[in-house]
Amino acid sequence: MKTLRVVVSDSEFQALRKVAVARDRSVEDLIRETMTSIQRGVIETGKTLRDLPLLLGHRPVADLPSRSDLYEDVFSYEDAASPS
Numbered sequence: 273m274k275t276l277r278v279v280v281s282d283s284e285f286q287a288l289r290k291v292a293v294a295r296d297r298s299v300e301d302l303i304r305e306t307m308t309s310i311q312r313g314v315i316e317t318g319k320t321l322r323d324l325p326l327l328l329g330h331r332p333v334a335d336l337p338s339r340s341d342l343y344e345d346v347f348s349y350e351d352a353a354s355p356s
Contacts, residue, residue: 287340
């Protein structure tokens with residue numbers, strides 16, 4: 273097992289902590305779950321994250337969501353997909 277050190281903004285950390293509290297999980301568990309979800313998605317689609325069509329001519333093709341918005345989307349999707 274490896275230890276990672278990741279620097280995030282205060283708002284990013286607060287977004288993660290908010291989801292962690294709501295799910296009665298630790299921030300570390302959420303990060304591990306997200307990494308596993310991404311890894312599974314890459315394996316299932318056969319694509320890497322570099323294959324995602326986000327940039328056109330080195331400029332975003334649209335406004336990108338904030339990290340906290342992405343965290344909320346990822347975790348709300350997982351909540352909806354998990355059986356009750």
